[in-house]
Amino acid sequence: MSEHERTFVMVKPDGVQRGLIGDIVSRFEDRGLKMVGGKFMQIDQELAEEHYGEHEDKPFFDGLVDFITSGPVFAMVWEGQDATRQVRTMMGETDPAESAPGTIRGDYGLDLGRNVIHGSDHEDEGANEREIELFFDEDELVDWDQIDSSWLYE
């Protein structure tokens, strides 16, 4: 799939507390993706359990929920050609130790838990739109087609 699409991305509490929001946003801007939404927020227990619902039977589930609710996150929606897959490629692997230098987790990730960033799974059909809906109301997102940017090129 390589269509123009939106995807959900989140700088996790470790990334926020280490001051990595700006760098991460820059990487996506430089890549040509467009931000359509952004929210600095604290995730509560209910939202965390819903967001990570697919992992509820895993031994690391409680630790994952504790971590993601431990401090503010920066939730974002980015759009562009094949945006979900592009973001996943730029993030690296789930385990930072397996992530190539130059990827976000390869450059900054510490371990499986503290891996700086979340992005929708491109192999899970519809995960991007489900996660966007979970974190954002439609009126919090910008429709760039409706924004006049002709002045930029005058």
Ligand SMILES: Nc1ncnc2c1ncn2[C@@H]1O[C@H](COP(=O)(O)OP(=O)(O)OP(=O)(O)O)[C@@H](O)[C@H]1O
């Ligand atoms: N074995 C594990 N031990 C501890 N934490 C884990 C483990 N496996 C996954 N996690 C944590 O759970 C998150 C979700 O796992 P998942 O398999 O969906 O990875 P991912 O899709 O790369 O990550 P994310 O969903 O955060 O983008 C991972 O980002 C990681 O922080």
